[in-house]
Amino acid sequence: MSSAAAAAWWARSRIRILLPVIFLAPALFFLLSPPSSPPFFFTLPTSREESPSASGSRVIWAQRRVVEWRPCGWWRAAMPAPARRNGYIRIDCYGGLNQLRRDLCDGIAVARLLNATMVLPKFEVAAYWNESRGYVEVVKDMPEEIASKEPYRVDCSKRKGHFDYVETVLPALLEHQYISLTPAMSQRRDRNPSYAKASYCQSCYNALRLNKNVETKAIELLQAIPKPFLSLHLRFEPDMVAYSRCIYTGLSSKSLSAIEAARGEDRKALTGEAARLWRNRGKCPLTPSETAFILKALGIPTDTNIYLAAGDGLMELEGFTSIYKNIYTKSSLLTHEDFEKMHGNTKAALDYYVSVNSDAYVATFFGNMDKMVTAMRTMQGHQKTLVLSRRAYANYTAVGLSGEHLAMAMWDAHREEYIMGRGSALPEQCFCEFKL
Structure with a gap:
């Protein structure tokens, strides 16, 4: 075939040849990637330029946001x-x-x-x-x-x-x-x-x-917490872990027994490949020690005043309090008589009020409580709000990251989340995105 004829053939046929290659390339890349590599939506950190030092000298709240959710005007x-x-x-x-x-x-x-x-x-x-x-x-x-x-x-x-x-x-x-x-x-x-x-x-x-009575008690509780303070909605109770169907290693025998008692017949723990995929999708609650690790990675000083917004039955709490020691709870700030006679909804209302009005709010799980709090904080212009990424933590630890490398990766993941304003409001219908 002459060069002229070859050129003409290529001009007629290139679209037919290139289109399958273009569409198959992502699939081929995914199939041929080594199994030890992280999922494509996570990027391993390559530089410390934007990461805090191990001592936590740079805090996540110091990052300049580029987007915020605010209440829509309509x-x-x-x-x-x-x-x-x-x-x-x-x-x-x-x-x-x-x-x-x-x-x-x-x-x-x-x-x-x-x-x-x-x-x-x-x-x-x-x-x-x-x-x-x-x-x-x-x-x-x-x-x-x-x-x-x-x-x-x-x-x-x-x-x-x-x-x-x-x-x-x-x-x-x-x-x-x-x-x-x-x-x-x-x-x-x-x-x-x-x-x-x-x-x-x-x-x-x-x-x-x-209501007035609950709000009065909530104000009393808020005033008793040393300022400034961070409210942390920590979720690691037996029923929640049982419901997640996740398996944890390194827990105390007391915690393991409590989880098994809450598991029941319809909440059997996942095993093998199913358990790995489930965890990598971010379905497993963060332990208190994992939460403390991420907070340090985000530059939150270990002497920060922290109010624990949590229900009864928190497990493995020493994994958190061994690092962050300035901890305050409802039971430590209210009189014993006051606390013991409270209904569960009243206790939840106190956590809600304190969290909405805290200097900063961090959640380990984006449940109904967190959606309420983050939305109300957005209404009031409180932007120091963050939901920790269980998915990022699971995927980075799955590929072997630990120590300072894991801390850098968690900083990058949460910095992106924070500066883009995601996770801090309900954009469903009442909130709109505003570029800063």
């Missing part, structure tokens, strides 16, 4: 509810403090969606009070002819969007005038019209408050 404008009401809705709330708050906020959005008056629920322990009347009418008492009968129960377990509520729940409200419901956990709030979304945001972040 929902803060007045959107008063129509004068005419379609009936009364009682929101039935169950579970812990975080579940109560979620159901209340969702319930207010549903009440606005259906143009109903919301009847304040009766809690086992009065955890919240509400001032959202500008968006949804809220009452404690109803007309006698309504209050004298039990509300008609509506099953909302499968409701996802506003059409579900309008088409299925509204007819029941119009017929019975008084209904009760628990908002579906699987709600698609993004499908709601703007006025219902605004009511949700307003109720969660402007109107909903802890």
Whole structure:
């Protein structure tokens, strides 16, 4: 074949030849990479230029942020509810403090969606009070002819969007005038019209408050903590570890027994390859000693005042307190009598209030409590907020990093998270990204 003919053939055929190569290249790279290499989404540190020294002289909060989540402006404008009401809705709330708050906020959005008056629920322990009347009418008492009968129960377990509520729940409200419901956990709030979304945001972040008695006790607790301080939501309780289905080595026999007692038949620990993949996905709770290691890697001084926002039954705590010694808890700051008679939801409310108002907040798990706290801190402009990456820690230790090399890797992972403003708010609908 002449050179001219070859050139013409190449011009006609190059797209057909190159396209498969372009699309297969990532797959070939992944398949041919040695198994000991870290996952492609993690980069091993190559320089100490941005990393703190082993003594922790540079703290993560000193990094200049380039992005922040802030409350969006659209929902803060007045959107008063129509004068005419379609009936009364009682929101039935169950579970812990975080579940109560979620159901209340969702319930207010549903009440606005259906143009109903919301009847304040009766809690086992009065955890919240509400001032959202500008968006949804809220009452404690109803007309006698309504209050004298039990509300008609509506099953909302499968409701996802506003059409579900309008088409299925509204007819029941119009017929019975008084209904009760628990908002579906699987709600698609993004499908709601703007006025219902605004009511949700307003109720969660402007109107909903802890009740007066709980808030008074929370303020007392906050004032007793030496300032400045970091609030740490540390999660390493037997039931949580059992639920995670993770296996840990080096734990005390007491901790192992507690985990096994909480595990039960339906929470068998994963083993082999399944356990490795599960851990590398970041599904295993950080131990207190792992948490202390990461905090040191982030430059948090070991003499920092730390408030432990945690439930009862924390295990292996000496792995943390052997490094960070200025530790404060509810039980150490409140009188014994005060603490012992408190309901679990009240204890959680105190942790919530202190964490929202702390100088810095670090979470080891992004659960409901952490979502509440980080969102409220964002509302108030408190940007020293970080969720530790269990996934990064698992993947870096899986490829053999330890000591100073592991500390450098954790610094890089969390620095990126912090300067980009991720993990510090709920961008779901009430918060927007602002470049700095």
